[in-house]
Amino acid sequence: MTRQRPRLAVWKFASCDGCQLSLLDCEDELLAVAGAVEIAYFPEATRGTVRGIYDVSLVEGSITTPHDAARILDVRRRSRQLITIGACATAGGIQALRNLADVREYTAIVYARPDYIQTLATSTPIAEHVSVDFELRGCPINKRQLLEVLAALLAHRRPVTPAHSVCMECKARGNVCVMVAQGTPCLGPVTHAGCGAICPAYARGCYGCFGPMEMPNAPSLSEHLAALGMDRATLARFWRGFNAHAAPFREEAHCHDD
Amino acid sequence: MINALSMPCAVVTAVGVGALIAALRRDGYRVIGPTLRDQAIVVDTIRTLDDLPRGWTDHQEVAGYRLQRRDDAALFGYALGPQGWKRLLHPPVQPLWQMADAAGEPAASPPETERLAFLGVRACELRAIAIQDRVFLGGAARDPHYAARRAGLFVIAVNCGTAGGNCFCVSMASGPRVESGFDLVLTELLDEATPRYLVECGSDNGAKFLATLPKRAAEETDLAAARAISEATRASMRRAMPAGDHAALLRANPTHPRWDEVARRCLTCGNCTAVCPTCFCTAISDQSDITGRNMARERRWDSCFTSEFSFIHGGSVRSSGRSRYRQWLTHKLSTWVDQFGSSGCVGCGRCITWCPVGIDLTEEVRAIAANPTAEESRDDNA
Ligand code: SF4
Ligand code: SF4
Numbered sequence: 001m002t003r004q005r006p007r008l009a010v011w012k013f014a015s016c017d018g019c020q021l022s023l024l025d026c027e028d029e030l031l032a033v034a035g036a037v038e039i040a041y042f043p044e045a046t047r048g049t050v051r052g053i054y055d056v057s058l059v060e061g062s063i064t065t066p067h068d069a070a071r072i073l074d075v076r077r078r079s080r081q082l083i084t085i086g087a088c089a090t091a092g093g094i095q096a097l098r099n100l101a102d103v104r105e106y107t108a109i110v111y112a113r114p115d116y117i118q119t120l121a122t123s124t125p126i127a128e129h130v131s132v133d134f135e136l137r138g139c140p141i142n143k144r145q146l147l148e149v150l151a152a153l154l155a156h157r158r159p160v161t162p163a164h165s166v167c168m169e170c171k172a173r174g175n176v177c178v179m180v181a182q183g184t185p186c187l188g189p190v191t192h193a194g195c196g197a198i199c200p201a202y203a204r205g206c207y208g209c210f211g212p213m214e215m216p217n218a219p220s221l222s223e224h225l226a227a228l229g230m231d232r233a234t235l236a237r238f239w240r241g242f243n244a245h246a247a248p249f250r251e252e253a254h255c256h257d258d
Numbered sequence: 259m260i261n262a263l264s265m266p267c268a269v270v271t272a273v274g275v276g277a278l279i280a281a282l283r284r285d286g287y288r289v290i291g292p293t294l295r296d297q298a299i300v301v302d303t304i305r306t307l308d309d310l311p312r313g314w315t316d317h318q319e320v321a322g323y324r325l326q327r328r329d330d331a332a333l334f335g336y337a338l339g340p341q342g343w344k345r346l347l348h349p350p351v352q353p354l355w356q357m358a359d360a361a362g363e364p365a366a367s368p369p370e371t372e373r374l375a376f377l378g379v380r381a382c383e384l385r386a387i388a389i390q391d392r393v394f395l396g397g398a399a400r401d402p403h404y405a406a407r408r409a410g411l412f413v414i415a416v417n418c419g420t421a422g423g424n425c426f427c428v429s430m431a432s433g434p435r436v437e438s439g440f441d442l443v444l445t446e447l448l449d450e451a452t453p454r455y456l457v458e459c460g461s462d463n464g465a466k467f468l469a470t471l472p473k474r475a476a477e478e479t480d481l482a483a484a485r486a487i488s489e490a491t492r493a494s495m496r497r498a499m500p501a502g503d504h505a506a507l508l509r510a511n512p513t514h515p516r517w518d519e520v521a522r523r524c525l526t527c528g529n530c531t532a533v534c535p536t537c538f539c540t541a542i543s544d545q546s547d548i549t550g551r552n553m554a555r556e557r558r559w560d561s562c563f564t565s566e567f568s569f570i571h572g573g574s575v576r577s578s579g580r581s582r583y584r585q586w587l588t589h590k591l592s593t594w595v596d597q598f599g600s601s602g603c604v605g606c607g608r609c610i611t612w613c614p615v616g617i618d619l620t621e622e623v624r625a626i627a628a629n630p631t632a633e634e635s636r637d638d639n640a
């Protein structure tokens with residue numbers, strides 16, 4: 001079977017690089033990936049330059065500067081398929097906590113010359129700026145899911161990345177529920193699957209890295225945690241992690257603000 | 259029904275239980291039984307008597323489970339673990355076939371050849387296995403993987419010595435006394451300084467293993483003590499499914515306002531279906547690797563609480579938490595009867611313990627039964 005190798009680009013916006021590194025982390029599969037797609041632009045791995053149109057763009061990071069807000073429009077124009085990867089690109093990331101604060105105050109604290117800093121007041125997901133063909137969740141993304149998305153794309157099929165709760169993965173893995181057996185608060189019931197329920201496997205509650213699941217019932221989980229003794233301030237923080245700007249988590253957190 | 263007169267029975271000590279584990283292992287079985295892990299009594303591979311949760315018990319309440327110390331050396335002094343035997347007979351992921359060359363032929367995944375011995379199966383769980391037998395083996399399409407695991411299975415049941423906090427098997431007529439479907443059944447007798455075990459046989463294979471154990475003959479006092487334990491367990495069970503024809507009740511109440519009320523609490527997380535020993539629904543997924551040459555099909559646990567479960571052309575048939583919870587409860591207690599000739603609930607209470615927000619199906623049925631003609635809510639399907 002022969003086929004033209006699709007041209008792939010990997011773009012970085014405001015992010016920690018962790019998600020694009022997941023691609024380099026696919027050590028065993030990297031040669032197969034390089035054989036299946038032409039990695040035409042990936043500054044983290046090669047010195048290719050931006051040229052022409054890409055069949056697939058993987059976009060990491062959120063939009064936090066006027067420059068990036070303009071650049072994502074160019075990336076969209078150059079991309080047949082645009083896939084966002086990771087919590088920054090799909091929800092604004094941890095840096096979206098700035099959306100709740102005064103950015104000028106932050107820059108004044110962090111930078112010696114805040115007047116040199118050009119930044120937006122918010123960190124927003126890519127889909128708030130351009131149309132996105134597929135969102136791969138996670139902070140960071142799961143490399144097996146990334147390979148699955150690429151393999152599905154090449155085979156013209158839907159990727160198998162279920163949008164149900166982390167609890168489903170947690171039970172499949174055979175974990176003992178940390179919320180029921182240890183009283184540890186856990187975001188698993190409202191969080192999108194994909195990580196394989198790693199944290200509960202190590203006796204930690206889920207931090208919600210993969211963002212809201214398909215039909216999150218955030219108020220019910222809050223009500224239960226409040227009954228277990230979680231106070232309002234802690235509840236508000238509980239919902240404000242890597243996916244604080246995702247609407248169901250954002251709105252729920254807001255309910256517990258004073 | 260086990261008949262102590264026609265089938266051999268005997269009394270062993272913990273040493274005898276250890277000898278049974280060893281004998282099964284020598285015979286090639288992998289023994290699966292209760293053991294401590296992650297602050298719970300789970301079922302996993304057992305190598306020796308020391309793997310059993312000697313002196314531990316579980317305290318269970320609505321959305322709560324805590325491991326606790328007992329003041330004796332009981333091996334089976336707990337009620338039910340977080341997940342039962344389902345994950346062994348009907349595992350969370352089941353490979354179905356692989357294809358190593360896109361132009362080639364799919365090669366079916368071979369059925370399992372490993373023989374399993376389950377140690378510590380409770381009455382409700384045996385009933386659940388019998389129900390899954392009907393699901394996987396009773397129809398025109400038999401599941402070869404389930405059939406293979408089931409055919410080699412050796413079952414050592416245990417008569418419950420305590421009722422767990424969420425158990426309601428008495429009201430579902432599925433316990434606490436084991437009646438059929440086992441090779442051996444143990445009753446743990448704790449009225450003397452050291453625990454002893456009445457062992458009764460349910461099959462020739464069970465009798466074969468019993469013959470090899472260090473034991474003494476069972477006396478009438480042992481049999482009476484065992485009966486008294488089952489009676490005490492029955493009497494101490496606090497939770498119950500309300501009496502009545504649940505199948506008819508739920509059939510008649512698809513638009514009861516209680517469905518809206520439970521949907522307000524339900525997280526649609528799917529924990530209840532995962533822990534339920536009779537829930538069997540799966541999703542099939544096909545996967546191809548990055549080269550496009552290797553393909554595989556697998557079957558994995560799904561749940562009526564996910565969107566994809568009822569996804570057909572145009573979207574999910576059941577798009578609300580209300581319709582999903584109603585589907586779960588109505589299938590379990592009503593349409594299951596039409597489909598398989600029995601209730602789909604054996605009263606184990608796992609869905610009550612492991613629901614993160616403590617939704618209790620007996621309470622939901624009670625609420626609907628208390629007011630079956632309540633004003634109807636929305637009558638849409640979603
Ligand atoms: S530990 Fe968390 S993710 Fe796992 S079942 Fe419990 S609530 Fe769900
Ligand atoms: S519905 Fe609940 S109580 Fe009934 S068998 Fe399933 S898990 Fe056990």
Ligand code: SF4
Binds near residue numbers: 525528
């Ligand atoms: S009833 Fe409980 S366990 Fe089941 S889906 Fe709803 S919240 Fe989850």
